[in-house]
Amino acid sequence: MDNPDQYSEPPKNDDKFHDECGIFGIYNSTDSAAHTALGLHALQHRGQEAVGIVSAEDNTFHTHKALGLVGDNFNSQDVISTLPGSKAIGHVRYSTSGDTMLRNVQPLFAEFKFGGLAIAHNGNLTNAQILRRSLIDQGSIFQSTSDTETIVHLIATSRKVSVVDRMIEALHQVVGAYSLVALTNDYLIGVRDPNGVRPLVLGRLDDAWILTSETCALDIINAEYVRDIEPGEVVVIDDSGVKSIKPFQQALPRFCIFEYVYFARPDSTIANQSIYDVRKEIGAELARENPVEADVVVPVPDSGVPSAIGYAQATGIPFDLGIIRNHYVGRTFIEPSDRIRHLGVRLKHNANPAVIKGKRVILVDDSIVRGTTSTKIVTMVRNAGASEVHMRIACPPTMHACFYGIDTPKEDELMAHSHDIEAMRKIIGVDSLEFISIDGLYKAVGEAQGRNSENRRYCDACFTGEYDIELSDLNAGQVAQLSLLIGQD
């Protein structure tokens, strides 16, 4: 949802893919801002760089945005009380841009002919540059480098009357992946793109309706899960309840399979499947596909834990914490300085010799991106005295970049793009290295026959390179050639 330079900027030097956003909206709550803050806190794994909330009341909108974590910025009644009103939306984000500017922090707000509207976006548009250029040529003024602002201007320049009609007209023009929540004086609106790439669920808490990225954001406030919003569905919530509209032509379902592998929280449920169960099943499938004799199954914490438990339970090999994580450092990708980043793995992880010394170790991790972290971890495990180290990865080799809302390195930085598995094994320094097969992954998410190329419910472009949603900007060579405004303000 960000940055015209998405195709040229080097992403941060870490070793995970990561989702770019989490969204939350609530209608008719007596404590809308506090609920939104708590929901965003539960979605913090989807974005740690910035957070914003907009509330609405009597045609006046209130906002608070900040760089950093929800808990560091929305932790006092003083802040919450600046956000009155019975409805609110919020957003957490991870930015791909080197420059994190407050003016890019969502929700975006604008005043239209019909009144104010705030919008929060999870995903990425693939024709944002083309649209932006055209809008500027017609006199629109952009304040951010966010692709989301494109949608805002399309709504503003629509000739339709109602806000919902304007929004639908705007979305007919965009291509890409998006789950949106929008707030007006009268409505909370939710939209999922026709391919349904990013998640969006509907929940209920007493008389309040909630739209959010994951069910864990419902759990934190004891709200009830109602249903997933469907691909291509627009839901309009007002005092009369939830109205569903399907204004788009039906499209192929392409939910991001990597949400199951890594992005979503293990206690969330997507499309009626528990993320935790899917990950354990991936571990079990890994064990079936690639068994090895060993003494202990060790997860790379924390993301490798469910798959490692699944692997251990499927094989009977004991599960143990052979690597201890120091949680006083955040996830690698929020470490700011080169020096700390360089020390990253040692700051975060320590081998536990009691588990590892003299043992044949199966290390289970969720994915290998550049391979740098894996290499350091294996060195640490070997130094702690492992007699053998076998690595098992809970997804197929990640060979391709994502243009649908996930921040990935450029392809030539992906270890699997330029190395076969044997070459990777040697670099990482393990006795064996195996990835789950693409069919195995599909089985773990419930497709008993594995991947059916013709008829599948998931986007797996990062593994297969099959980009089913058009990459318009990329194909047009439409890299940003704008007069950028650079600076923190």
Added chain:
Amino acid sequence: MDNPDQYSEPPKNDDKFHDECGIFGIYNSTDSAAHTALGLHALQHRGQEAVGIVSAEDNTFHTHKALGLVGDNFNSQDVISTLPGSKAIGHVRYSTSGDTMLRNVQPLFAEFKFGGLAIAHNGNLTNAQILRRSLIDQGSIFQSTSDTETIVHLIATSRKVSVVDRMIEALHQVVGAYSLVALTNDYLIGVRDPNGVRPLVLGRLDDAWILTSETCALDIINAEYVRDIEPGEVVVIDDSGVKSIKPFQQALPRFCIFEYVYFARPDSTIANQSIYDVRKEIGAELARENPVEADVVVPVPDSGVPSAIGYAQATGIPFDLGIIRNHYVGRTFIEPSDRIRHLGVRLKHNANPAVIKGKRVILVDDSIVRGTTSTKIVTMVRNAGASEVHMRIACPPTMHACFYGIDTPKEDELMAHSHDIEAMRKIIGVDSLEFISIDGLYKAVGEAQGRNSENRRYCDACFTGEYDIELSDLNAGQVAQLSLLIGQD
């Protein structure tokens, strides 16, 4: 240059009128950002609440904006080095709005079909709300509550091709007072409204051209004063030099006479008249109009000093510092808390008994707004033992609000609006109270015959109520009815 609520917001509780902005632009300097910072520092008296600079280089624009003083925000090479390029513009501002938001801080920047443009504005538009409503209805999205943004959108939606033509087309639609500097990749542009309400001068430093509000901003960097920009003149500066355009119909000259009384710095020169000399002449004229027997002439520091010197030299009564100012507190209007504001005068001023005790004192001040400060000062001087206190004021009674870029209280808060001079004298507690006459003031600024109602060069609406520039928003009852976004972000 600010705030849709300008007609309804209570201005801050101090006792001066104050100018709302100072502007500075430089073209072709090897040290453009540092020069701009120094120029803005020299203009700090025109606005202390926020400061911003935009520089341009190779079609990329760089910005730094902050709340607070120039010296507190642009005092390190670290900051200056984030603003590369040989051209820059900057802005200091005093806001009338209770909410000082970073998104209102100028210069404003936008990307247009033709590239980027930054703009900084001193003045106030009187039809901004009417234009804003019309622009929003056509799909423009406003990010600030500033009237300046209206101009930006008019430029964006202009169908003209060149930036200069677009700007001129835009300015044909606005009514009010404005001196502007604008920066594009190729041009530094300066504009003064057809009535020439606010000042704007052209200067030169080696190969660089400068546009700024006052000559003191030239002096600080040893730049040479070239000439005043004329009312209704547009100057376009590029590598080929300075081009002058006069696109507007000729209008009555209405330079703000209060710039001479209080706003401008005493070492500046406007329209070839030294501000210091004018103020001394006001003092001399005051003495001629309203002589009184006394022992000492005491200025209310610092703004009353030049007039007091003029008064003393004209009469031969000794000039002495009977009131000592503690400069560790800023001007009253930047004091933040009620408690400190309440203590304001005592924090800032102390009577000097050595000068005052047993003396007949003539107090000279620049103006009386609400009268609160005057009352406190007189009490302090009486407590220090003055035998008589005579107050002389360097402008006529300020009876009317300003809508042309000066922040004034509402009329019913102006002491002179609801009291005659004798009533004021009693409240303030002086033995005599006299203001310079309107004719005397015109004489001091060089009109030998005094004010000629038919043919005069100045706006004196705050004294006379003659608003010669149309107050369109006010007359249309066009108070802001917008869906505002409230919050610090």
Added chain:
Amino acid sequence: MDNPDQYSEPPKNDDKFHDECGIFGIYNSTDSAAHTALGLHALQHRGQEAVGIVSAEDNTFHTHKALGLVGDNFNSQDVISTLPGSKAIGHVRYSTSGDTMLRNVQPLFAEFKFGGLAIAHNGNLTNAQILRRSLIDQGSIFQSTSDTETIVHLIATSRKVSVVDRMIEALHQVVGAYSLVALTNDYLIGVRDPNGVRPLVLGRLDDAWILTSETCALDIINAEYVRDIEPGEVVVIDDSGVKSIKPFQQALPRFCIFEYVYFARPDSTIANQSIYDVRKEIGAELARENPVEADVVVPVPDSGVPSAIGYAQATGIPFDLGIIRNHYVGRTFIEPSDRIRHLGVRLKHNANPAVIKGKRVILVDDSIVRGTTSTKIVTMVRNAGASEVHMRIACPPTMHACFYGIDTPKEDELMAHSHDIEAMRKIIGVDSLEFISIDGLYKAVGEAQGRNSENRRYCDACFTGEYDIELSDLNAGQVAQLSLLIGQD
């Protein structure tokens, strides 16, 4: 190591015991400050409220202290470079005092007749008030409320010549629990009190010697573990190597058994026993003592995980993550506001229905302090659909306060002090509640026969009330009656 008010101040409202400090010292390292910062980072679980480092070079000492985490305060080369020299000591602390003052942050430094000395302390003196009163009466001036400063003044007023002799003379006068590291221009000194209550280990990295609280602080910088410092041992490190002195009368070994239960990091080794292995063995012993039929073993994360794994492996009941922890919130006790603290558990934990729904759940936690957290967790697990909930606790009931360096609530706030197990079970709302027996705990730490009251190596006063080290201040009713200086400076 803190606070004269230790007996009267209410500890923070959380539900864990916690250690008050971690210490680290290094001699002869080319990167002493960076190594110390990394070591302290590895010890962050021993104290999150403040951190300090002192380095020494050419008889000049350098310091940096701050409130907050190591990673937030020592993360830049800018800071590290202010701490030159080949030797350094550092300290992380958790304070029991409401007022966290920078002047209480360790290491403490003083200049003596013999030169400068810095000292860092883990533990608590039980006669600090008596000594402090006596020292003040003789003219010593205290700057902090820390008991550690007592040691500093005893060193200063000693008539011995050498720093080591002064230190030994000083320590002969104190009673209580202490592991110390001290730094002079020539020496790094380590001391463990005669009962050996707190841990202290010796490590080596190339030519550098290290003294620190736990082995995990050696691992983070790839240093080698050499040996534990013995109870009552003083080690003096200089260019000639490590000299060991045993100046104190031999005393009963009373290492804190709670270090094994909760305080130490699972990847540390104390007295040649892996903390992780001990905790797993506690889980296994728990299973043997208190078996129950169930479907899943669920740890209360993170501290309950090793015991839960031990329990699961001993019983064959599957181990699964039935509670997901949100690591974007810190440990409960560093949450600042009442509001957030009230929401504590929901902010940190979420039940994972996939694991819990319809299952008979065994919850394994390390301890129960006030019982408030346990009650909330059980409610959450029941709401997620557990059919039965059985709680197993990895230590005996904690019935007594600690005066030896652990922050504990007052006894009447300890749930086990005033309730029997059946009453606790009802309040917490579980189907069964069992604690490991004191004998079972001793077995898990390697005493095959269980606790031998006459001949044991551990302090277990929090379980048994047997305070073997004299509580002089408490017995003397010596609560602080000082003229305190209150304020942040």
Added chain:
Amino acid sequence: MDNPDQYSEPPKNDDKFHDECGIFGIYNSTDSAAHTALGLHALQHRGQEAVGIVSAEDNTFHTHKALGLVGDNFNSQDVISTLPGSKAIGHVRYSTSGDTMLRNVQPLFAEFKFGGLAIAHNGNLTNAQILRRSLIDQGSIFQSTSDTETIVHLIATSRKVSVVDRMIEALHQVVGAYSLVALTNDYLIGVRDPNGVRPLVLGRLDDAWILTSETCALDIINAEYVRDIEPGEVVVIDDSGVKSIKPFQQALPRFCIFEYVYFARPDSTIANQSIYDVRKEIGAELARENPVEADVVVPVPDSGVPSAIGYAQATGIPFDLGIIRNHYVGRTFIEPSDRIRHLGVRLKHNANPAVIKGKRVILVDDSIVRGTTSTKIVTMVRNAGASEVHMRIACPPTMHACFYGIDTPKEDELMAHSHDIEAMRKIIGVDSLEFISIDGLYKAVGEAQGRNSENRRYCDACFTGEYDIELSDLNAGQVAQLSLLIGQD
């Protein structure tokens, strides 16, 4: 009152002498902390780097200290309310040390056998290093590098019983210049050294007693001036009133004559002489000693103003503001960065051509220290078109360093130390340069016969080199050889 390195540290690169401290104490006020903050604000010219207040109530002392200005740190009721109690003392300071550390900020506080005591000091001890070394050898622990702490330790180690007796015993051992205020639970104590080098006055506000450096600190809270504390006098204030003690042998009066020239505020009165009147008289004396034909008398603002008025009134030459000062920059010596310091004069001053152009100008300044500022000012005035520039200085040439509480450059940096007046004239670039004679200065302060070497009331060592108070540390070569602790904490 500061810094063992006082004889070796290069003072800051500015061009004034400056006083190092202002002090204030109040007894029996219902608003003691607010009054102290206001008093310190009035004394801000005596020290801008740090400020502290200690209040006392029921044997508990409260403190707030901060780097920066009073108005920036004590401007909210939130802060004031942390300082309860009916008595308080406070301190503003200018430090000579490069490292401004919070632990050096006064008032200092310590807890003694008799209870707590806080102390604030204006002046400088000349045997502090000798005493410090001796105290450390006996076991005292210093926390700051301040000479004031020496007094604290002497009080602590005194064998006397009462706090007043201890204080007198302590002060019998120190040599140097000091005005002190001290606060205990029962007393407010004021002391002026036997030579009376620094000022100290007694005031009254309703039922409250006040001790402070200057009368302007009484004026700000409308308190009444009672009398000056005499040299060698100790005043002890408690509920029974003010008790005066004269415990020291009578000594020569040596009040600092430079307080009249520059340090004190013009609206203060010292020893019944108005500072403003003395400065005007200096100007008049200057005019009598060194007349010159000219068109205008121009002060170097702000410190040169009273002397310039005196000069103008004595000669009849018009006084005018030929140099405008920008008060948005503080006094030169609080400018932090090299870059800004380099630009110092231009940031602060601008020539006013209306006054200067084509004129014969008499510039009046208070003193010449290094001469750098004077040179820049004269260049600026010449560039503005002055036909002649004559400089007149309101004190004799400053040829010697001060060791009695004034921060001065080392002697070889003083322009007058190594140049005669003609050489100085050439460097500064003026047509004539004259200083008031030492006899003229004495006449201006009321000694009709000029300076009587045998019988005078003033210290004038900076002009004459006659150091009448022993420089013990300097003579003993007692430069600090301590194990310093360096760092901000």
